[in-house]
Amino acid sequence: MSIRWNTKARPWARNTWTWRGSILASDPELEGKWHAPRSGRDVAARLVRSADGNVSVADVESGGELVSAASAQIRISRRVGSVPRRIFFPDQSMFVTRDNDGVDRLLGASVGRGTKWLVEMERFRPRLAIAVALIAVLAFAVYRYAVPVLVEVAIAVTPDVVPGLMSSGALATLDEAVLSESELDAERQQEITNGFKALAAHAPRGSDGYTLYFRKGGAIGPNALALPDGTIIITDELIILAGDDDDSIYGVLGHEIGHVADEHSLRRLYRAAGITGLIILIGGDIGSGVEDVLIQGSALLSLSYSRDQERDADRYSIEIMHRAGRDPEAIARFFEVMRDRFGDTGKGAILTTHPATSERIEEARRYAREITATAKGGDG
Ligand SMILES: [Zn+2]
Structure with a gap:
């Protein structure tokens, strides 16, 4: 089970992935920028994931660790065109990278295709249900209210x-x-x-x-x-x-x-x-x-x-x-x-x-x- 964060307190977390599953032993690296918590400051950084499943961000210049968290605790924004991906840490710092493929490789290693589809459906289904309900209400309203109103207008202008x-x-x-x-x-x-x-x-x-x-x-x-x-x-x-x-x-x-x-x-x-x-x-x-x-x-x-x-x-x-x-x-x-x-x-x-x-x-x-x-x- 993934950790569910309070999305009200973290509006950015609504449209993100929860990191699930295990990390493979391979050791991919992502180049990007790290944004300190609640600050406009950003530094060139490198995201790495270690064999023990932790994900950490290191300063490119000094090599010093900026943040580290268990993979289950981070969230990753969805891929939307070439928009840079954001990876959120529990301390509210954020790693941003344009390496979309790199992020997907990371995701691919942690969540299977089936899981990805499930996540997609979970996100989509409530909206679809709401849209269908709205259309039904609208169709009913047109029949119930618009037709009678149009009939009255037609009678008036006859x-x-x-x-x-x-x-x-x-x-x-x-x-x-x-x-x-x-x-x-x-x-x-x-x-x-x-x-x-x-x-x-x-x-x-x-x-x-x-x-x-x-x-x-x-x-x-x-x-x-x-x-x-x-x-x-x-x-x-x-x-x-x-x-x-x-x-x-x-x-x-x-x-x-x-x-x-x-x-x-x-x-x-x-x-x-x-x-x-x-x-x-x-x-x-x-x-x-x-x-x-x-x-x-x-x-x-x-x-x-x-x-x-x-x-x-x-x-x-x-x-x-x-x-x-x-x-x-x-x-x-x-x-x-x-x-x-x-x-x-x-x-x-x-x-x-x-x-x-x-x-x-x-x-x-x-x-x-x-x-x-x-x-x-x-x-x-
Ligand atoms: Zn009659």
Whole structure:
């Protein structure tokens, strides 16, 4: 075992070797300079190592011994290019030599190749581990903080015209691919539109900020969709499924208003663009494809909302329904109807994007009761 010096007291000792092992009987000599402890004085000196394992430094002129120590007690700086090597003695005197090869011969005699590699790894490994940890933290921070910040910036700098273009593009694509003209009679459409306007009056953009479209869902069945400019589409199938429970229709519409109000689809789209896409977007270098993707709007349709966004939209529905004087539990009731009709893993319908799980229904009911109770508590 080598002697471990307190490296705090001897900062120079951090990057040095501890002399290990035995000294061979050969008698190499190193020419250099000896620096007295804590002094700027140096003298031409010669380092020798004796057969008994001691290392000593002698004055070249007088031949007198300047310092001597057991080989286990000295430390040698690592080889870095042609930088002179320093050999430290326990009395804090130092021998400096440019004879790098000579020092290596000395080291080679005292520590084997394996040992040298081990020493290298010991020195390197903590730094490597720290570097890897830092990179991991940085990558996480970029994902956790930089992307959301960039998404917010992108939303802030998105020209007003873009959500409109995206939305009309998406609606055109939907009409072409899956939706068809509503078969609902005009009177019923007007009735629901009136109820929708009254509900939207409690949303940030007001009743004129949202437009309701009726369509026959076809392949997407009972469904409702929100586009970033406030366009909301509801299918005949959903209205028929709701039966005479109009509040459950408004509950769904409130949920879709929530997606628009919190700009969920823009957030999803921008998040999907990734850091590079966001930087291009924010930098204004739109034109090479990015613009086309945005305006086509089909990208909007390929994205689904996150679980958190769905929960937030459910809560939004509950709050706006309560503000509008309608039944806040209606959204939960609608999901129950969906679940009973299609099961909680139904395919094709609204369920793929809006899983009507018992957990979700329970959560919505709980929040609706909480809102109602808080309001009552506030009144009395
Ligand atoms: Zn939703």
